[in-house]
Amino acid sequence: MLVTSLAEIPRGRSATVREVAGPRAFRRRLLEMGLVPGTAVRVVTVAPLGDPLRIEVRGGQWSIRRAEAAQISVEPGADRPGRAP
Amino acid sequence: MTSAPGQPAGKDDLRAHEERGRARPQIILAGNPNVGKTTLFNALTGLSAKVSNYPGVTVDRRRGTMTVGSATADVHDIPGTYSLHARSAEEAIAFDAIAGLGGAPAPDVVVLCIDATQVARSAYLLLQCQELGARCVVALTMVDEAKGATPDPRALGELLGCEVIGVTARTRAGIADLVAAIERALRAERRAIWRWTPDAPLAAALAQVRTALPAAWIARPRPSGAGAGGDAAQDTEAALALWALTCIEPRTDQDDGDELEVPDSLRTAVLAASGEHALELDRPILARWAWLDREIPPLLRRAPDRSRTERIDRILLHRVWGFGVFLAVMAVVFMSLFAWSSPLIDAIDGGFKSLGEALRGALGAGVFTDFLVDGVIGGVGAVLVFLPQILLLFLFLGFLEDCGYLARIAYLMDRIMRSMNLHGRAFVPMLSGFACAIPAIMATRTMERRRDRILTMMVIPLMTCSARLPVYTLVIGALISGSPLVGGLLMIGMYLFSVLTSLAAAWTLSRLVRPLRAKRLPFLIELPPYRWPRMPDVLRMMWGKSSMFLREAGTVILACSIALWALLAFPRELPAGAPDYAAQLAAAPDADARQALENEQKAALLAQSYGGRLGHALEPVIAPLGFDWKIGVGIVGAFAAREVFVSTLGIVYSVGGDADESSEPLRAALRAERRADGSPAYTPLVGLALMLFFALACQCMSTLAVVRRETRSLRWPLFLFGYMTSLAWIVAFVVYQGGRLLGFS
Numbered sequence: 072m073l074v075t076s077l078a079e080i081p082r083g084r085s086a087t088v089r090e091v092a093g094p095r096a097f098r099r100r101l102l103e104m105g106l107v108p109g110t111a112v113r114v115v116t117v118a119p120l121g122d123p124l125r126i127e128v129r130g131g132q133w134s135i136r137r138a139e140a141a142q143i144s145v146e147p148g149a150d151r152p153g154r155a156p
Numbered sequence: 157m158t159s160a161p162g163q164p165a166g167k168d169d170l171r172a173h174e175e176r177g178r179a180r181p182q183i184i185l186a187g188n189p190n191v192g193k194t195t196l197f198n199a200l201t202g203l204s205a206k207v208s209n210y211p212g213v214t215v216d217r218r219r220g221t222m223t224v225g226s227a228t229a230d231v232h233d234i235p236g237t238y239s240l241h242a243r244s245a246e247e248a249i250a251f252d253a254i255a256g257l258g259g260a261p262a263p264d265v266v267v268l269c270i271d272a273t274q275v276a277r278s279a280y281l282l283l284q285c286q287e288l289g290a291r292c293v294v295a296l297t298m299v300d301e302a303k304g305a306t307p308d309p310r311a312l313g314e315l316l317g318c319e320v321i322g323v324t325a326r327t328r329a330g331i332a333d334l335v336a337a338i339e340r341a342l343r344a345e346r347r348a349i350w351r352w353t354p355d356a357p358l359a360a361a362l363a364q365v366r367t368a369l370p371a372a373w374i375a376r377p378r379p380s381g382a383g384a385g386g387d388a389a390q391d392t393e394a395a396l397a398l399w400a401l402t403c404i405e406p407r408t409d410q411d412d413g414d415e416l417e418v419p420d421s422l423r424t425a426v427l428a429a430s431g432e433h434a435l436e437l438d439r440p441i442l443a444r445w446a447w448l449d450r451e452i453p454p455l456l457r458r459a460p461d462r463s464r465t466e467r468i469d470r471i472l473l474h475r476v477w478g479f480g481v482f483l484a485v486m487a488v489v490f491m492s493l494f495a496w497s498s499p500l501i502d503a504i505d506g507g508f509k510s511l512g513e514a515l516r517g518a519l520g521a522g523v524f525t526d527f528l529v530d531g532v533i534g535g536v537g538a539v540l541v542f543l544p545q546i547l548l549l550f551l552f553l554g555f556l557e558d559c560g561y562l563a564r565i566a567y568l569m570d571r572i573m574r575s576m577n578l579h580g581r582a583f584v585p586m587l588s589g590f591a592c593a594i595p596a597i598m599a600t601r602t603m604e605r606r607r608d609r610i611l612t613m614m615v616i617p618l619m620t621c622s623a624r625l626p627v628y629t630l631v632i633g634a635l636i637s638g639s640p641l642v643g644g645l646l647m648i649g650m651y652l653f654s655v656l657t658s659l660a661a662a663w664t665l666s667r668l669v670r671p672l673r674a675k676r677l678p679f680l681i682e683l684p685p686y687r688w689p690r691m692p693d694v695l696r697m698m699w700g701k702s703s704m705f706l707r708e709a710g711t712v713i714l715a716c717s718i719a720l721w722a723l724l725a726f727p728r729e730l731p732a733g734a735p736d737y738a739a740q741l742a743a744a745p746d747a748d749a750r751q752a753l754e755n756e757q758k759a760a761l762l763a764q765s766y767g768g769r770l771g772h773a774l775e776p777v778i779a780p781l782g783f784d785w786k787i788g789v790g791i792v793g794a795f796a797a798r799e800v801f802v803s804t805l806g807i808v809y810s811v812g813g814d815a816d817e818s819s820e821p822l823r824a825a826l827r828a829e830r831r832a833d834g835s836p837a838y839t840p841l842v843g844l845a846l847m848l849f850f851a852l853a854c855q856c857m858s859t860l861a862v863v864r865r866e867t868r869s870l871r872w873p874l875f876l877f878g879y880m881t882s883l884a885w886i887v888a889f890v891v892y893q894g895g896r897l898l899g900f901s
Contacts, residue, residue, distance in 0.1 A: 095437075099402075102441045103239040104680065105277050109449075119475035120571035125683060130460055131274050134567040134681040136574070 073147060077112065077126070077140040085113040086145035093142040105129045106143065181229040181342055182261045183222070184253055186285065187269030188278050189236030190560075190684035192297040194218075195325040195693055196269060197233040200335075205233075207700035216601070216700070225339045232263075238277070240284040241402045248403075255288050255396060257373055265341045266290040267334070272302035272322070273460035273685070275312070276452045282316060283444050289348035289392035293337045294320040299330075301685065305460040315451055317349055326690055348391040352443035354398075357433040364432075365397035368425030400426050402437050465560075465685040472564060482568055485561070486587060489552050493545050493591035494622060500544035508537030526725060527718075535717030538796065539710040542594045542858070546705055549588055549595040550698040553602060556584075558689035562602060566681050576659045577666035577674050578615075579608035580681070586612065586658065589619030590651075593859045594709075597866055598701060610867055611672045614665055614876055617859050618658040618852065620651050623798040626817035627850050630802050634823035635843030646847075654851055665879075705862075712861035720796050720857070724767040724804075730760050755810040762807050767792045781849065781888040782842040786829075794855045801850070839901045845892040852884035 080086045088110045091098050105128060106112065113127040123136045185200070187193045198205065201220025218233035234253045242248040256262025266285050270278040285292050294313070299306050299322045306322065313320035319337040323330035354362060373396055404418055404426045429435075471477050512529040519525040556562040566580030573580050581603045588596035596616045600609040628650055632643045666672050730737070737757040744750040762768050771788030778788055786808045793804030802822070806815025809825040829837040854860065860873040867873070 096405075099241070099438065099441060100239075100680070102438060102445075103241065103280065105280070105445060107442055107445045107449075116469075116473060118473070118567055118571060119478060120568075122571045122574075123567060123679070125473070125567065129274065129277055130462070131277060132462075132683040134563070134570065134580075134679075134683060136570070136679050139679065 074144050075147065077114070077135075077143040077145050078124070078137045080114045080145065080147065082114050082117050082124075084147065085111055086147050087111055089144045089146055091143050093139075097139075097142070101143070104133070112143075112145065180221075181224065181227065181264040183224075183229050183231045183338060184263040184266045185231060185233045185269070186250060186254060186266055186281065187236060187297075188238055188271065188274075188281065190682060191236070191269045191271040191274075191278060192325060193233065193236055193269045194697075195690055196267075196295055196297060196323060197231065198693055198696065199323075199325040199328055199331055201231050205696070207704060218700075222335070224335060224342065229264075229338075230261075237281065239281065240288075241399060251399060254285055254290055255373075255399070263290065265338050266292045267295055267338065268292050269295050269297050270320070272296050272298045272306045273462075275307055275456065276448045279316065279448055279452060280444060282318075283351055283447070284395075286317070286349040287392075287395040287398070289346050289395070291341045291344055291346055292316075292318045293334070293341045294318055295330075295334055296320055296322040297325070300324050301687075302460045305456065305458050307455040307457070311455055315455065348395060350395075351447040352440065354394075355436075355439065357435055358398075358401075358437075358439070361401060361429040361433040361435055362394045362397045364429045365400050365422075365425050366393050368422050369393060369396055369400070370419050370422060398440065401430065401435065402440070462685060468686050469564075469683075472561070473568070478568060482565065485556075486584075489549070489584065490587055490590065492548050492552070493588055493595070497544040497548050497591075501541055504541050504544070505537065508533055508540070523728070527721075530725065531718040531721040532714075534721065535714040538717045538858070539706065539713045542592065542705070543702060545588075545592050546595040546598065546702050547698055549599055550701045551694065553584065553599055554694035554697045555689050557602065558687065558694060560684045560686045563681050563683050567683060570679070574679075576662040578612060578662050579603050579605070580679075582608065582612040586616060586619060589616040589621060589658075592621050592623070593617045593619070593856065594705075594862050597859065597862045598705060600866065607672060607674075610872060611662060611666055613863055613866060613872070614672070614879075615658040615662045617854055617856065617876065617880060618654055618661055620654040620851065621798070621856075623856070624650075624850055626799040626802050627794075628847055630805075630817040630822070630826075631843045631847050633818065634826040635838050636840045650847060650851060653848075657852065661883075669875075709858070709862045709865045712864070713858045716857040716861065717796060720767075720793075722766075723770070724762060724765050724793060726766060727764070728761060729764050730757075731764050734760055751812070752810070755807075755812045758807050758813065759810040762789065762804075777885075780893065781885065782839075782845050782892040783849075784829075784831075784837055787846065791853075791855065794850075795857050797858065798850060798855050801855075835901075841892060841895040841900045844895070845888040848891055849884045849888040852880055852887055854880035 074089055075086075077086065077088075088106055088108050090108060091101050091106060093101075110128060115125045115127050115132060117124055118134075121137075123134045124140055126133050126135055126140070185193055185197050197218060197220065200222045202222075204222075205218055205220035207216055207218050216235075220231050220233075221228050222231050223229075232253060234250045235247075237247060237250040240251045240254060242251050251257070254263060254266055268278075268282050268285060270282065282292060282294065294316060296306070296309055296312070309320040309322050319341065321330050321334045321337050323334055325331070374393065400418070400422055404423050406423075406427060472481055512533045515533065516525055516529050519528070553562065556565070562581065562584070565583060568580075569583040570580035573582055578586075582600070584602070585596045585599040588599055593616050596619070597613050600612045600616075603609050603612065625647075628647060629643075632646055636646065637643060666674060737753060737760075741750055741753050741757075744753055768785075768789050770792050771785045771790075774788035774791070775783075775785040778784075778791070783791075786805070789808055790801045790804045794801035799817075802817050803813050803815060805826070806819065806822050807813045809815075809822060809829075811819065811821040811825055815822040826838050827836070831837050854877045860877060863873040863876055864870060
């Protein structure tokens, strides 16, 4: 299984969260938003200046900076299509 | 108690209300941001809503009342949040309100808004509330948007263990049912519901921390079944202990006013417990999500339709069209503040001037008349003159926020703003700073974090506000060049200069000033679906902000205006050896001569006033910048508002206080001014130094008053004044002295 970071996912593609790294407060904030392992996430677009990314998680959309997306390891492709849009 | 007659009240309610000595049930409205909470709040409370501030932090506090059965209940709208496990003083508001800590009355019912299009995410907050033993009622919002995707309220209610009522606040559909459900919940028993079981190390740590919980936290109404109806560890106190374990961190030396305030004994206990047990505090989060992911999806009939928002975003976030629309929206905001508000501003200005003149005519000359006209009426005018821009800016902000575009602006601008360590949402406040710093500083409230807000407030006053323009126009016209082309280019130069300095200041301050350093928290901004704003909500927000400005900052500005008036009006003595103006005035041959004499007398009085003496006293400090005491008096007067510099100079130069920036007599007087050695006092170089001084100095008491109010501290306005004025002095010094060394005069 190929694991990469969310920052590497091309726009329009989905992935599945494997692990969230980073400092404690940062990590827990993402987890509480529902970015827990197993969650499908899609990179919808990239902002015109290349950063941040617009991602879709659990039916909602968020703006997340590339450097922060790099802390989220993902597996390309959604393994739970039920939760993917 | 408060329930309808004949219906028995829950015992713990009676006790709780007696303890508090108040008869009203307390209802809290909680939920994620962007779930229609404010609309619901307005629908529940009608016209009773009041906006104020939470003590110590800059977060709007909305309260109102509603009728439940035959009783009146207090409704508190707490800030939207995704989790109760806060890490900053401001996020702690939601936790304190729901847990009943920090002096807030313990809520009798928590009405939790769950977005029908994002049930699982909204329900996460509900699970945390239930762990604390709050009596919850769910208002299922956005039902009209979710349409067929809306889960069945009854099935959802059975799963969540509380009543679920579908509401559409704009049409009031479901509101009556919600009120009835709140009434039933008031009589229900409190019980803590945990959907997961702590592992052994966590259970041990929870038990240990529980013993250290402050007595005041435990003296709240207890869930009646606590300890009896299940695992003894899983009740309200355990939830409080879990909060403490999750959120309390070792004290850092960073005093940024952003830390949670907890008793030291609790902090010690938490740190001891975390040290003794190998805790994995991500587990509770994962456990809640595991429950939600198992239970919620079977209830959802299908995914909500986001295609309309997606279609709009394809244009508004497009790399070309997106910026085009963005520029157009910003141009409208800017023009409205800069140009379209001026008729209103002029009307207020003119109205207060004529009111003052009418009063002067009625009362006759005298100190008291001067006090009323120049001090009080002038001061009230100085406050009200900000209202048109504040109303307009918050009209736009409310509209942009509610329709979902403000979050997109942050998304589009983040890359640029971040390079200066500014928040993407700082863009609109900084742009508004070109019109006036007062509404701009108030607009920093659209950012959630204190650090982001304060950093933005510290750089907004550097933007070229419209009050600087008369100063620049006078200086350019009188001292530098009469050519419209050169004047125009210089003016553009001053605008560019202000943009560069404010960005450079943000970059520098965020590195040098510890509380302004960036924190490693995720910069996540929700991009909510586009929704058509509800105008009553927008207008209500606009009025709430404006009235808060009048109440809190307005009073300070008024007091400062009166103080400044007194400084320039007293002691009303003419210097020794001054001519007898009264006699000369009586003998004046015509109106022109009388006017000239009056102007001369005013100039003599001003020179002798405390403010005039202050100008003299300032001379040694500002002489290295090429300024004399007359400019010093102007700088003192400009503290009321920068454009007052012009009229103060008008008085100093005996051309009358109604001189404006294009007044030819004033320009001529400036050009004619000579130093002791006969050389011109004001050269183009002095003019340039003066413009740079005004570009950088914090010459505005209203700005300082608003910063004081928005930061709830004296430290930040003093810091702002200190750093801007020092910067202004240094830059003017370098330019003036450097220019002279290079041979410019």
